[in-house]
Amino acid sequence: MNVAVIGTGYVGLVTGSCFAEFGINVTCVDKDEDKIKRLNEGEIPIYEPGLEEVVRRNRNAGRLHFTTDVRSAVQSSLVIFIAVPTPPQPDGSTDLSYVDQVAKTIGEHLNGYKVVVTKSTVPVKTTHRVKRIIDEAIAASGRERFRCSVASNPEFLREGSAVEDFMRPDRVVVGAEDPEAIAILRDLYKPLNLIEVPLIITSIPTAELIKYASNAFLATKISFINEIANLSEEVGADVHQVAKAMGLDGRIGRKFLHAGPGYGGSCFPKDTLSLVQFSREFGVEQRIVSAVVAVNEDQRNRMVLKIERLVGELEGKQIGVLGLSYKPNTDDVRDSPAIDIVQKLQDRGAKIKCFDPEAMDNAKRLLKDVQFCENAYDVAEGSDGLVLATEWNEFRKLDLDRVRELLAEPVIVDLRNVYEPAEMERQGFRYTGVGR
Numbered sequence: 001m002n003v004a005v006i007g008t009g010y011v012g013l014v015t016g017s018c019f020a021e022f023g024i025n026v027t028c029v030d031k032d033e034d035k036i037k038r039l040n041e042g043e044i045p046i047y048e049p050g051l052e053e054v055v056r057r058n059r060n061a062g063r064l065h066f067t068t069d070v071r072s073a074v075q076s077s078l079v080i081f082i083a084v085p086t087p088p089q090p091d092g093s094t095d096l097s098y099v100d101q102v103a104k105t106i107g108e109h110l111n112g113y114k115v116v117v118t119k120s121t122v123p124v125k126t127t128h129r130v131k132r133i134i135d136e137a138i139a140a141s142g143r144e145r146f147r148c149s150v151a152s153n154p155e156f157l158r159e160g161s162a163v164e165d166f167m168r169p170d171r172v173v174v175g176a177e178d179p180e181a182i183a184i185l186r187d188l189y190k191p192l193n194l195i196e197v198p199l200i201i202t203s204i205p206t207a208e209l210i211k212y213a214s215n216a217f218l219a220t221k222i223s224f225i226n227e228i229a230n231l232s233e234e235v236g237a238d239v240h241q242v243a244k245a246m247g248l249d250g251r252i253g254r255k256f257l258h259a260g261p262g263y264g265g266s267c268f269p270k271d272t273l274s275l276v277q278f279s280r281e282f283g284v285e286q287r288i289v290s291a292v293v294a295v296n297e298d299q300r301n302r303m304v305l306k307i308e309r310l311v312g313e314l315e316g317k318q319i320g321v322l323g324l325s326y327k328p329n330t331d332d333v334r335d336s337p338a339i340d341i342v343q344k345l346q347d348r349g350a351k352i353k354c355f356d357p358e359a360m361d362n363a364k365r366l367l368k369d370v371q372f373c374e375n376a377y378d379v380a381e382g383s384d385g386l387v388l389a390t391e392w393n394e395f396r397k398l399d400l401d402r403v404r405e406l407l408a409e410p411v412i413v414d415l416r417n418v419y420e421p422a423e424m425e426r427q428g429f430r431y432t433g434v435g436r
């Protein structure tokens, strides 16, 4: 079976490479010529643990190809995945222009039966819209003898462990109505039968909604624990222990109950906003998710106040920031709380030194007038306070004696609760975490 993946970003590149790892012949397409050139030279344009090896192995085996030629990729494939961006518009609704464009192109080049699958996260009913656009393009280019089925196959991988998540997912969701498409997609995911991954076949709107409901629920857990953290600070409770004890209840589960600066990244912020927006179009308010979004925005401001409370007036102060990606093990800085907090600190007159193990190049495109450093200790040197914004492993075991000596003031604001408050005070720091 030949598969094309259109859009070779965090999702498309992982999806394409991992299908190739199953032994399938995959062509990854992107309109970014530089990205395709780099991939064809063996370079991986993103930081994603384990991905480089999978790409290399499958390119060498001749199963994984990279091209900008969407026409040949479409024509040589039975299954075509759409994995292009679905960014938010200013009102929070989803910009479907990338998806629409790809759908039109597919229709214009159709040369036989195809299954076109939305892997991008798309509002409910978008996959049917893709079908309409393809059919219109088929008609406009006089190709009525060809037909296609559509399906929704939302992606649940997490950046930072994307390869592992794709190869060993908790579940695979396929929304499809055409028996032929269902059979083809079942066959495509057959290698996962071996490890008994549940394959959930649903209607198309159900599959589309599963993705939003899942992300919104996880975002809810984060905003929930952040509000409990805020309360903990006022009543002298420790949110770390609250979350731990809550999480031991099997009905609650311990994951996504870490208090911090709020969720970020390329998915939760836009997907929660999108769910609120498109629900409204169907006449339904998502009141819980609306509150989750508002709490998340407030949380970033609270982090800045927290820093100010410990450092004092921020005007003219030098603040060191450790971590810029929205979470560890990725170079993705899209909607990263760390980036937002740096900008808010700058707005209040602070000078920023920062370091991230992998996300500096991406951060340089977003941040201005910031001193980028070589490591955590350079960041600490001469700073009036150190903010731990993203919990990369290398920030979990800092040489604290060295950090204290380098800092102008022994102040640490730990937005990820990596360190123990009592121990930090014993070591001579003015320290605060979140909700402790």
Ligand SMILES: NC(=O)c1ccc[n+]([C@@H]2O[C@H](COP(=O)([O-])OP(=O)(O)OC[C@H]3O[C@@H](n4cnc5c(N)ncnc54)[C@H](O)[C@@H]3O)[C@@H](O)[C@H]2O)c1
Pocket: 006, 007, 008, 009, 010, 011, 012, 029, 030, 031, 032, 035, 083, 084, 085, 086, 098, 101, 102, 119, 120, 121, 122, 155, 156, 157, 158, 159, 266, 267
């Ligand atoms: N990043 C994640 O962790 C994640 C997880 C699950 C789902 N998703 C969803 O997957 C989709 C893609 O996300 P991403 O993070 O991979 O985005 P990305 O920005 O990393 O990659 C998208 C790629 O598509 C390319 N592209 C855009 N228009 C194109 C066109 N017309 N033809 C060919 N290529 C085109 C871009 O050049 C880019 O390389 C989004 O809908 C996102 O919500 C992302």
